[in-house]
Amino acid sequence: MTTANIQPPKIGQMIGSVMPMGLETDQTANAKPSPPLIARNPALRHFAPNASIYREGDMADRYYKLVSGTVRDSRHISHGRRQVTEFHGSGDIFGFYNGSRISSADAIGPVSLLVCRWHGPHETDMGMHPSTNEILTQLIRHVERLQQHAVLLGRRSAVEKLAIFLSQQASRMGTTDWVLLGMNRLDIADYLGLTVESVSRAFSSLERQDLIEIISAREIKLKNPAALMRFDT
């Protein structure tokens, strides 16, 4: 079974005393009676699968540096729909907003990250752990990714969207011919602006064209990476 190497997130194996299913808002509030919320220095924290890291409307008084796991950044839109704006991976710094947040961040699978206090650009100066240079670089990378995402969303065809998405996921994990997806079909659908069904059909279509092989739902072999990349022209 190739699926053996995939570890579906298990709720029980979380470090610390984190509650399951993330029905509550913020871990930090519940983990301990009243922990020192954020020290002057970044604090390492752990989140259970589906736990909420921050929500739309919250004040943006801290930012985050992802150590391990995948974080979904999304906005709710009408009729229960939602738009996933970005997937964050290890090393990414995120959570900057001018004023209050306009999107929510949630853990997909177990997540570890550094929490840093921040009250605005004026507070971003020397001596902080992620340096101003690193923050600038990350913000710029952020912008680049979001522009790339706009290109994805503007595409007409569902198959094109998925092909490019898979290429990007592969290159992001440093490989060229296979991908281990950190998110489910619904997350992908909301990221690509499609429905779950359309995403599933796109997967099947790519497999029929012999461009990929669906080893399991989460593990994809790219049988023709060049052809997949070519959708991005």
Added chain:
Amino acid sequence: MTTANIQPPKIGQMIGSVMPMGLETDQTANAKPSPPLIARNPALRHFAPNASIYREGDMADRYYKLVSGTVRDSRHISHGRRQVTEFHGSGDIFGFYNGSRISSADAIGPVSLLVCRWHGPHETDMGMHPSTNEILTQLIRHVERLQQHAVLLGRRSAVEKLAIFLSQQASRMGTTDWVLLGMNRLDIADYLGLTVESVSRAFSSLERQDLIEIISAREIKLKNPAALMRFDT
């Protein structure tokens, strides 16, 4: 082919004498045959309609602060199509990339902007004209706008997309009940991930619903701003 008939902006079109009336001429550019392109301090420059400010693949060795006019930021994709990722307005700072640029910037209409030299985050320190604080704020705003754009692109309906777009354009120019569009239908279409025809039909649909009044193609009266905003729920 919708976007096939776009003429790629011509690089030679930097302003000297081509400025339409009503705009101050560029003294510095006319004073010397080949002015020092970028000084240590920001240099004010003028661009003619459709002039290119930077292109995909260029090294990102400078950034820009827009003084007046509208700038279109776009990426070329396959089959002559393109995706507009953002419209920049007065005061916006743009053009940051890690390494080489992944999108092009073009002037829509006459544009004046400050050009600032920049070779990476390490060079962004005190004493620059746009301060590090301002740059951080602008980058964050950039991210917020791009996230908002993703929400727009993810929308199912063309009418929804246009309604939200018009609301945003209005609030961006500080008004609530009318908009003067700085771009044509094709630009809007490529921004919203639609065709010109669909955009035009969406305009007509909104007018039939009595939500807007098309005074001229570029000048729109919002007859029911609240209803338009409600599409953004």
Added chain:
DNA sequence: CGTCTGCTTGAGGGCCTTCAAAAACCGTGG
């Protein structure tokens, strides 16, 4: 073994795209 969740597949309808053409707009020149 049965339930639950997530993924896939099928059929029908709606919306956008495509192709085509008319209408409105604009600067130019008679």
Added chain:
DNA sequence: CCACGGTTTTTGAAGGCCCTCAAGCAGACG
């Protein structure tokens, strides 16, 4: 002032793709 050519915008008709609703299937877990 009006006529004229090119561009931009609008409108129409037909087709394709995605969405919706619905059911079947597979994997995980007790």
